[in-house]
Amino acid sequence: MLSRLTGAILVSALAIGHPARADEDATAWRLFVADHTDPTVTAIDLDVPEKRWTFEVAGPAKLYASAGGALVTAVQSDNERVDFLKSGLARDSHGDHADIEISEPEAIGSIEGPRPFHVVSHGGMVAVNFDRGGYAGILEEGLLLDGKLDERRFPMNVAHHGFVAAMGDHFVSSIASKEPVADDALPPRVGVGTFAADGMPIGSMHACTDLHGEAFSGNFLLAGCKEGVIAFDARGGPDAFTMLPYPADFPEDKTGTLLGSVSMQVFLGNYGADSVVIVDPTAEPYFTRVELPFRRVDFILDPARPQFAYIFTEDGSLHRLNMLTATIEQSTQITQPYSMDGHWRDPRPRIAVADDRLILTDPLDTSLRIISTADFAEIDRIALQGLPYNVIAVGGSGLTH
Amino acid sequence: MAKRRMPLKSTTAVLALSLAVPATAQSNEPVQVVATFSILGDMVARIGGEHVTVTMLVGPDGDAHVYQPTPAAARAVKEAALLFVNGLEFEGWIDRLVDASGFDGTRVIASEGIEPIAYDEGEDHAGHDHDGEEHAEEDHDEEEHGHHHHGAFDPHAWQSLDNALIYIDNITAALTQSDPANAAEFKRNQAAYAAEIEALDAEIRGIVAGLPRGRRTVVTSHDAFQYFGRDYGLTFLAPQGLSTESEASAQDVAHLIGQMRAEGVSAVLRREHHRFPPAGADRQRDRCNRRRHALSRCALRPRRSGTCLSGHDAPQCDDARTGAGVVR
Numbered sequence: 001m002l003s004r005l006t007g008a009i010l011v012s013a014l015a016i017g018h019p020a021r022a023d024e025d026a027t028a029w030r031l032f033v034a035d036h037t038d039p040t041v042t043a044i045d046l047d048v049p050e051k052r053w054t055f056e057v058a059g060p061a062k063l064y065a066s067a068g069g070a071l072v073t074a075v076q077s078d079n080e081r082v083d084f085l086k087s088g089l090a091r092d093s094h095g096d097h098a099d100i101e102i103s104e105p106e107a108i109g110s111i112e113g114p115r116p117f118h119v120v121s122h123g124g125m126v127a128v129n130f131d132r133g134g135y136a137g138i139l140e141e142g143l144l145l146d147g148k149l150d151e152r153r154f155p156m157n158v159a160h161h162g163f164v165a166a167m168g169d170h171f172v173s174s175i176a177s178k179e180p181v182a183d184d185a186l187p188p189r190v191g192v193g194t195f196a197a198d199g200m201p202i203g204s205m206h207a208c209t210d211l212h213g214e215a216f217s218g219n220f221l222l223a224g225c226k227e228g229v230i231a232f233d234a235r236g237g238p239d240a241f242t243m244l245p246y247p248a249d250f251p252e253d254k255t256g257t258l259l260g261s262v263s264m265q266v267f268l269g270n271y272g273a274d275s276v277v278i279v280d281p282t283a284e285p286y287f288t289r290v291e292l293p294f295r296r297v298d299f300i301l302d303p304a305r306p307q308f309a310y311i312f313t314e315d316g317s318l319h320r321l322n323m324l325t326a327t328i329e330q331s332t333q334i335t336q337p338y339s340m341d342g343h344w345r346d347p348r349p350r351i352a353v354a355d356d357r358l359i360l361t362d363p364l365d366t367s368l369r370i371i372s373t374a375d376f377a378e379i380d381r382i383a384l385q386g387l388p389y390n391v392i393a394v395g396g397s398g399l400t401h
Numbered sequence: 402m403a404k405r406r407m408p409l410k411s412t413t414a415v416l417a418l419s420l421a422v423p424a425t426a427q428s429n430e431p432v433q434v435v436a437t438f439s440i441l442g443d444m445v446a447r448i449g450g451e452h453v454t455v456t457m458l459v460g461p462d463g464d465a466h467v468y469q470p471t472p473a474a475a476r477a478v479k480e481a482a483l484l485f486v487n488g489l490e491f492e493g494w495i496d497r498l499v500d501a502s503g504f505d506g507t508r509v510i511a512s513e514g515i516e517p518i519a520y521d522e523g524e525d526h527a528g529h530d531h532d533g534e535e536h537a538e539e540d541h542d543e544e545e546h547g548h549h550h551h552g553a554f555d556p557h558a559w560q561s562l563d564n565a566l567i568y569i570d571n572i573t574a575a576l577t578q579s580d581p582a583n584a585a586e587f588k589r590n591q592a593a594y595a596a597e598i599e600a601l602d603a604e605i606r607g608i609v610a611g612l613p614r615g616r617r618t619v620v621t622s623h624d625a626f627q628y629f630g631r632d633y634g635l636t637f638l639a640p641q642g643l644s645t646e647s648e649a650s651a652q653d654v655a656h657l658i659g660q661m662r663a664e665g666v667s668a669v670l671r672r673e674h675h676r677f678p679p680a681g682a683d684r685q686r687d688r689c690n691r692r693r694h695a696l697s698r699c700a701l702r703p704r705r706s707g708t709c710l711s712g713h714d715a716p717q718c719d720d721a722r723t724g725a726g727v728v729r
Binding site: 305 | 470471473476497500503
């Protein structure tokens with residue numbers, strides 16, 4: 001296991017020096033930032049940014065947080081490795097209150113496999129798609145947090161760039177064509193279906209050409225397709241898929257990235273390079289398209305205020321989208337322009353939300369910009385080394401017992 | 402329910418409403434209102450008649466415990482003059498929906514003034530009967546109990562017909578304040594509805610009186626009938642807690658089976674929930690759907706039949722194997 005806490009870089013050895021007293025309200029946010037080039041993931045306490053921990057991984061990582069924020073998954077596709085970290089912040093809702101446990105972040109361990117890519121966390125299970133392995137590694141979040149890397153494998157119909165979502169005893173998986181492909185190309189995705197744990201279908205294949213992008217919100221799992229967005233209703237049976245076709249008056253394009261709100265049943269997807277679509281799978285019109293003034297760099301939903309999403313465009317502007325009215329309510333120039341020309345993975349800003357603050361990586365400024373969600377004013381700027389790229393924020397408030 | 406009654410708390414609540422609810426509608430314009438779930442929506446529609454347009458967020462086949470607000474719901478809330486909620490933390494999602502929507506109307510808590518059953522008082526449903534258990538509070542493993550998200554009180558207060566009268570009092574007061582020009586009609590509708598409820602109460606009491614005292618224990622899936630049980634002297638056992646967010650554990654079910662055997666339970670009420678069914682269950686689910694009706698609208702009949710409280714529908718509840726009344 002190469003991941004480890006690097007004590008030399010640990011700025012504060014006793015970062016949690018003043019633990020909250022019992023039954024005290026506590027609020028804590030922690031950022032995890034992956035460098036664009038260096039094989040590092042840095043954890044930073046948002047309100048005490050000198051408290052940092054650096055984890056060495058195998059390569060540049062895409063970061064995912066579990067629903068409660070306790071688990072961080074760092075996917076290093078080019079290095080065929082997935083590292084798991086304990087964030088050190090675990091929130092647990094009890095209806096009338098929430099508890100929060102605060103500790104130092106720490107490395108759990110890693111798994112390896114051929115080209116890991118999409119990660120879907122659902123129902124306490126983490127599914128890592130290994131695009132060239134033909135399977136998804138299935139791990140239980142609770143066991144991971146106990147330090148147990150107990151990976152089961154869900155076999156897909158054929159190796160492809162897709163996704164698997166654990167749905168209790170069943171799995172929803174993308175399906176790819178079995179027709180021969182040239183050289184080492186991966187086969188095109190053609191559909192999605194429901195499977196037993198051994199990979200045997202328990203329903204039909206539902207067509208979804210060029211499937212890409214998936215997200216959960218409420219009762220639905222959505223995936224982007226060439227012909228529309230396909231919706232799986234988790235309350236239904238194994239064939240509870242419905243294709244939501246793009247409206248006829250939409251320009252020719254498709255959705256390939258989806259985000260699902262955690263506090264309202266609604267999705268936000270891209271639609272081509274310079275527009276986004278708000279998707280409500282329960283009521284027509286399913287899609288509301290919002291044109292952007294420039295090409296989109298990154299976008300994110302506000303987990304606490306589901307009526308808002310934030311979009312960063314290549315001109316260096318941040319936009320607040322009202323998801324209910326489908327209007328851009330505010331646009332503010334934040335950084336220098338970041339052109340979307342060039343390689344898709346060139347270093348460009350990424351966004352995270354920590355309650356009423358937006359965190360924007362600014363690779364060319366080697367910093368994190370802390371922006372108020374209310375008026376987009378820059379509250380703080382945290383200097384970093386290297387090229388800060390992917391970022392997630394975990395935390396919140398709760399009682400400490 | 403021998404006589405119509407309005408507790409002091411309810412009177413206070415209505416008076417408070419009279420100060421809080423602005424008049425928002427002209428007599429010839431229906432008041433746009435939102436009710437969080439269908440039973441509450443039915444009540445509002447009965448009182449408001451043609452003078453209200455009611456949007457129900459959770460329909461008759463929905464489950465308010467696990468409802469997921471949608472953009473359409475947020476828009477409906479924003480446009481409403483009145484938002485009727487049950488209260489007692491029944492709608493755990495309502496605050497964030499109100500915040501998201503920008504709602505600037507009046508929120509009416511329909512249960513205001515009822516005498517709530519504390520959660521601890523009603524905690525003797527299967528799996529929560531801690532009598533005789535000696536584990537300490539800190540040993541209470543929430544994982545085993547499936548994370549029950551509920552407030553301090555059982556929120557299913559409308560299952561008491563006494564409480565239903567208080568609900569319609571509160572609804573009438575809110576509508577009257579919002580649309581005073583139609584106050585007389587609201588009052589007439591309230592009186593007619595109250596008479597129906599009182600008649601139903603008498604009918605249920607008669608039915609229950611015909612049940613042998615040793616046969617007044619009922620098993621249901623979701624513990625939503627404490628108020629009904631309190632009012633009519635029935636005992637309800639349920640493996641699933643006050644909120645359908647939780648799942649019954651194997652230990653809960655084993656405990657319930659023991660209770661059923663010990664008490665000679667002969668009636669099982671089953672409410673269908675939206676869960677991911679096993680493969681090949683579609684046909685069975687369709688059968689269930691055809692026979693399904695809202696349990697909350699159904700009162701018991703001794704053996705072999707069921708009937709509905711409010712006359713919305715009246716399915717015959719069959720008894721396939723046990724000779725007991727089985728309501729699906």
